[in-house]
Amino acid sequence: MKSTGPGKRSTEEQGKTWSLCWQAVGDRNFLSSPVLAALIRSRLIGAHQRSGRVLIDFVVLPTEIHVIAKIGSDDTVSGIARAFGNVVSRWVRQAQLARGPVFVAAFSAQPINAVEDRKREMRMLAWRPVIKGVCATPTHHSTGALRVALGLTTAKGFDARPMLKHFGDAVPAARNALRQWISIRPSAEDWRAWELTRGLELARGNLGPHKFMAKVADGGAAKLIAAAGGYGMEAALELLGAWVGARVQPATTLDLHKRSDAVAARARALVACVAVEHRLCSAASVARYFGRAKATLSEQMTVCRSRPVDRLIVGTPLRRILEEAAALRSVQDGNRRGATARPAKR
Structure with a gap:
């Protein structure tokens, strides 16, 4: 704003x-x-x-x-x-x-x-x-x-x-x-982004040094938060985590909160890079969200920024990120509905 x-x-x-x-x-x-x-x-x-x-x-x-x-x-x-x-x-x-x-x-x-x-x-x-x-x-x-x-x-x-x-x-x-x-x-998403950019609603989350934080969001940050379905920064990070996970390891879903291998570490660093790129939140907030050390995450972010394939991911236009995230969520929702409707095996 x-x-x-x-x-x-x-x-x-x-x-x-x-x-x-x-x-x-x-x-x-x-x-x-x-x-x-x-x-x-x-x-x-x-x-x-x-x-x-x-x-x-x-x-x-x-x-x-x-x-x-x-x-x-x-x-x-x-x-x-x-x-x-x-x-x-x-x-x-x-x-x-x-x-x-x-x-x-x-x-x-x-x-x-x-x-x-x-x-x-x-x-x-x-x-x-x-x-x-x-x-x-x-x-x-x-x-x-x-x-x-x-x-x-x-x-x-x-x-x-x-x-x-x-x-x-x-x-x-x-x-x-x-x-x-x-x-x-x-649409409801249009309203959320519009309200955020004008300061009529604040982006909220438990990602600050003292847990709860609220701030004005503008540009890409507002669009990411709005696309996630509310005014919370955690939901926007969850959206980015799903999108990055699909780019890094398309075959399976990555649990970036629990996994500690190199693939998950790279994905978390990419989420942080994209979040910082679009001014969603700081790297320290991303580290708190994933329950990781900020120093370790920063080192991994530096590696990502030096890797050409990761620079392409971080540089993905925001519109494409939102489109792919929406498509990914649609597929996941369809899979969940299908699993719920499928009769139990006898």
């Missing part, structure tokens, strides 16, 4: 489109009253009316605010965050008559410059109110850009054309294409 604090400016953030997110602390509620909701929406729109800023999409939820915005090369993400977040914090405190922080963090931000990536982000924002239990279908949520883009309502000051341009030049055709696009509900 990329985040930019006040006063900081990166060359990466100039002239790009960004997905921004604010998350509420505790029982803070951005929609606690119609007046507060209207103020927040108005401020969100107003913060993007400066030259060079384009508000493409947004949705305001009780505990989350999401924005897709383009900023000019002479502007910064933190500029938008300040123009919006500071004022909203004051309004929420006044509305709820409670002092203290309003946001979990200043904001989170991810660049989304490819058109298809922006369209996928729009789909996630359309379905987020449904996932959070605010409404039954995407078009029912009133505090967002979707209903405006579809011509179902208006929002003073918001121009829906930048959003519709992603789906066509003619408004009627673009609206139809947008409806078709958001008709596909994101």
Whole structure:
């Protein structure tokens, strides 16, 4: 997850489109009253009316605010965050008559410059109110850009054309294409990866020096954890262990927790190399997961990195790892179902 604090400016953030997110602390509620909701929406729109800023999409939820915005090369993400977040914090405190922080963090931000990536982000924002239990279908949520883009309502000051341009030049055709696009509900795995990269959920595990640990996961780490079926790092390491085992010894299943031979040692080192490569966790965490000495694992990792065939395994593209891991899990699930359905021998 990329985040930019006040006063900081990166060359990466100039002239790009960004997905921004604010998350509420505790029982803070951005929609606690119609007046507060209207103020927040108005401020969100107003913060993007400066030259060079384009508000493409947004949705305001009780505990989350999401924005897709383009900023000019002479502007910064933190500029938008300040123009919006500071004022909203004051309004929420006044509305709820409670002092203290309003946001979990200043904001989170991810660049989304490819058109298809922006369209996928729009789909996630359309379905987020449904996932959070605010409404039954995407078009029912009133505090967002979707209903405006579809011509179902208006929002003073918001121009829906930048959003519709992603789906066509003619408004009627673009609206139809947008409806078709958001008709596909994101999968549970999509949601897990999306939440992890935005810090809405933390990657969790008992892999730290003091056992339990929680951290923000981004990029490949988020995808690995999401593919494993939850928010736990142990499950992601289990997924990698199965995948590496199949690459190292396809004929039989490797128990990397119990086996102590050279094949298992190599496989554990490969798991650690891949985990570190995709920033899932440290080598020390992998050593704790397998119940091995970190120094020994590090030595084995060094050997793997010097071996050409192992470098190919470690360098496998993440998409291929996930595809092969999913296929392997499908085969294993099929074998288990077959074994369960097979009648016992007499």
